[in-house]
Amino acid sequence: MRDMTDYARGAAYLAGDYMPIAEAKIPVTHWGYRRSDVTYDVVGVRDGAFFRLDDHIARFRASMTRLRMTPPETDDEIRAILHRTVALSGLRDAYVAMDCLRASPPPGAPRHPAFAPSYLICTAVPWVWVASEEMIARGMHLMIPKVRRIPPESFDPRVKNFHWGDLTEGQFEALDAGADFAILTDAEDCVTEGAGFNVFMVAGGRVVTPARGALDGVTRASVLELCAEEGIPTEIRAIPADEFRQADEIFGCTTAGGIMPASRIDGRIMGNDRPGPLSERLRQRFWARRAEGWHATPVDYASA
Amino acid sequence: MRDMTDYARGAAYLAGDYMPIAEAKIPVTHWGYRRSDVTYDVVGVRDGAFFRLDDHIARFRASMTRLRMTPPETDDEIRAILHRTVALSGLRDAYVAMDCLRASPPPGAPRHPAFAPSYLICTAVPWVWVASEEMIARGMHLMIPKVRRIPPESFDPRVKNFHWGDLTEGQFEALDAGADFAILTDAEDCVTEGAGFNVFMVAGGRVVTPARGALDGVTRASVLELCAEEGIPTEIRAIPADEFRQADEIFGCTTAGGIMPASRIDGRIMGNDRPGPLSERLRQRFWARRAEGWHATPVDYASA
Numbered sequence: 238m239r240d241m242t243d244y245a246r247g248a249a250y251l252a253g254d255y256m257p258i259a260e261a262k263i264p265v266t267h268w269g270y271r272r273s274d275v276t277y278d279v280v281g282v283r284d285g286a287f288f289r290l291d292d293h294i295a296r297f298r299a300s301m302t303r304l305r306m307t308p309p310e311t312d313d314e315i316r317a318i319l320h321r322t323v324a325l326s327g328l329r330d331a332y333v334a335m336d337c338l339r340a341s342p343p344p345g346a347p348r349h350p351a352f353a354p355s356y357l358i359c360t361a362v363p364w365v366w367v368a369s370e371e372m373i374a375r376g377m378h379l380m381i382p383k384v385r386r387i388p389p390e391s392f393d394p395r396v397k398n399f400h401w402g403d404l405t406e407g408q409f410e411a412l413d414a415g416a417d418f419a420i421l422t423d424a425e426d427c428v429t430e431g432a433g434f435n436v437f438m439v440a441g442g443r444v445v446t447p448a449r450g451a452l453d454g455v456t457r458a459s460v461l462e463l464c465a466e467e468g469i470p471t472e473i474r475a476i477p478a479d480e481f482r483q484a485d486e487i488f489g490c491t492t493a494g495g496i497m498p499a500s501r502i503d504g505r506i507m508g509n510d511r512p513g514p515l516s517e518r519l520r521q522r523f524w525a526r527r528a529e530g531w532h533a534t535p536v537d538y539a540s541a
Numbered sequence: 542m543r544d545m546t547d548y549a550r551g552a553a554y555l556a557g558d559y560m561p562i563a564e565a566k567i568p569v570t571h572w573g574y575r576r577s578d579v580t581y582d583v584v585g586v587r588d589g590a591f592f593r594l595d596d597h598i599a600r601f602r603a604s605m606t607r608l609r610m611t612p613p614e615t616d617d618e619i620r621a622i623l624h625r626t627v628a629l630s631g632l633r634d635a636y637v638a639m640d641c642l643r644a645s646p647p648p649g650a651p652r653h654p655a656f657a658p659s660y661l662i663c664t665a666v667p668w669v670w671v672a673s674e675e676m677i678a679r680g681m682h683l684m685i686p687k688v689r690r691i692p693p694e695s696f697d698p699r700v701k702n703f704h705w706g707d708l709t710e711g712q713f714e715a716l717d718a719g720a721d722f723a724i725l726t727d728a729e730d731c732v733t734e735g736a737g738f739n740v741f742m743v744a745g746g747r748v749v750t751p752a753r754g755a756l757d758g759v760t761r762a763s764v765l766e767l768c769a770e771e772g773i774p775t776e777i778r779a780i781p782a783d784e785f786r787q788a789d790e791i792f793g794c795t796t797a798g799g800i801m802p803a804s805r806i807d808g809r810i811m812g813n814d815r816p817g818p819l820s821e822r823l824r825q826r827f828w829a830r831r832a833e834g835w836h837a838t839p840v841d842y843a844s845a
Contacts, residue, residue, distance in 0.1 A: 249569065251569075258569075258570065259568070261568065261569045261570075262566035262567055262568050262569065263566055263567050263569060263574060264563070264565065264566050265553065265555075265562075265565045265566065265567060265640070265662055265664060266562065266565075266664070266666070268705075269574070270567060270573070270574045270579075270703070271703055272703055272705035272708070272709060273577040273703045273704055273705055273706060274705065274706070274709050275574075304709075305713060336569070347673075348669065348671070349712055349716060350709050350712060350713065351712075351713065351716055358569055360569060360570075362570070365652065367652070369651075384694070384695065385692070385694040385695050386695065387691050387692075387695040387696070387704075388689070388691075388692065388695070388728075390688070390689040390728070391688065391689050391690065391691040391692070391695070391706070391707045392691070392704075392706040392707055392710075398706060399574070399575055399576055399577045400577055400691075400704045400706055401572075401576035401577055401578065402577060402578070402695070402696040402702060402704050403695045403696055404576070405576060405578050405608075405654050406696075408653055408654060408655075409609060409654065409655065412653060412655055424692070424694070424728065
């Protein structure tokens with residue numbers, strides 16, 4: 238029996254077993270690592286409650302199906318595992334991931350992914366903000382790098398995946414340019430997404446987000462829902478980089494960050510070098526709705 | 542002290558320590574897995590000797606530099622580690638990989654790859670043929686899938702990487718079509734590479750390989766060298782898919798396979814549904830040169 242203090246830095250479930258996060262490891266021979274043959278999802282826990290838990294599980298299942306992965310756990314079992322993993326960690330604010338990855342074909346089987354069994358890993362670690370509190374207060378400094386987002390024709394971005402080489406390269410270009418985050422464009426020079434977050438721009442009083450080339454984010458859907466509640470018009474369409482650079486406001490959104498306003502893009506200062514008024518209004522509204530229990534599912538801490 | 546029988550299925554070096562392959566595991570929190578922030582190389586060992594060891598180490602170093610990875614080991618140290626890893630495994634025929642991956646930023650550091658240290662993993666496992674002996678004897682059955690190869694503008698294919706989602710999808714399309722391997726095209730409908738191997742076609746007596754969108758393969762370079770020795774003209778240029786489908790012969794090449802002739806492409810039977818004569822001549826010449834010690838470095842088995 239492990240001491241519960243081992244779980245202080247997080248908890249994990251790995252193919253049937255629960256363990257402290259530090260013990261959750263993958264063989265270097267597994268294709269989930271060696272071929273990035275893996276999909277995942279992340280659900281946030283704030284103040285002891287999941288946000289849109291069933292939406293994340295539904296998207297995760299759709300991603301697994303798209304990749305022809307069939308781990309043994311049902312959706313109900315995944316839900317119970319996520320509760321128990323968070324409960325074991327004891328965390329009230331947690332970043333909770335579910336990964337499904339392929340092992341490798343058994344000896345003698347063809348070296349084809351169809352012969353490699355897939356398995357589930359769930360982890361709960363202390364909440365980490367994608368953008369620091371300082372960045373959110375002053376507004377994120379964004380830039381558009383040379384590297385292009387991997388196109389949907391190569392990998393469907395709606396299947397949440399670890400093919401982050403382009404996003405990582407973008408983050409290095411951002412570092413070189415003195416910016417916080419890179420926003421990648423596609424081959425048509427239209428905006429897609431940042432490293433782990435969707436983007437919106439505000440132009441002419443409308444809130445606009447790219448139609449293609451990015452994850453169908455759950456927080457993105459929540460922003461569109463908030464705008465509908467607030468009577469703010471929205472558009473989902475292609476956003477050319479040149480139009481994006483001239484936006485009135487820009488913000489990002491993600492599970493581990495909520496709504497993250499920007500104040501600079503490619504060196505251009507937007508507004509007063511502070512988060513834009515509509516972005517800030519939506520951000521505050523987002524957390525106010527969360528505090529009211531919007532889409533919340535309390536964690537079953539008794540399941541530990 | 543471990544019993545040497547633990548090493549029967551392979552050996553590994555991981556960030557300073559040697560261990561049986563089954564013990565070589567990566568934390569699920571490391572970005573080498575979670576963001577596929579990793580590069581690698583593979584050198585083959587046949588009959589107790591590496592093939593083009595220094596060429597693989599040089600390419601590996603170039604890939605690491607391109608990704609701004611600086612593991613503590615020098616090239617000389619990597620060479621010594623590879624010798625010792627193979628020696629520990631006792632294998633005379635081995636598939637030997639070197640990976641460099643990023644961990645994750647330490648607590649409190651910015652969540653940027655520049656703050657995540659990188660480390661080295663080397664593994665030696667029993668030799669596996671990319672194409673089975675049966676496939677090589679009858680010729681591989683190839684097909685061109687709908688999925689497109691990740692373009693160089695998104696990830697430089699000369700940096701050997703685990704962004705295999707497109708290749709994996711291609712392998713499922715190949716399975717559905719009753720073929721052995723998918724050969725992916727780029728956005729211009731030109732041929733790039735297969736899942737882990739470069740491709741060549743023979744047309745009008747010339748041996749042709751794509752100029753762009755594929756790994757600068759070490760075995761590919763060896764094929765070009767062999768052709769020069771044999772007085773066979775070669776070309777490195779774009780190959781439209783339609784031209785590829787009409788080739789006189791097609792073959793693939795890779796570390797774990799040497800030269801692998803094909804006999805079918807998209808259902809079309811080439812020649813007599815057998816490996817083409819020039820492909821087969823090059824394949825036999827390749828292994829004959831290998832048997833002569835071409836580019837060979839004997840493994841230092843005393844280093845175990």
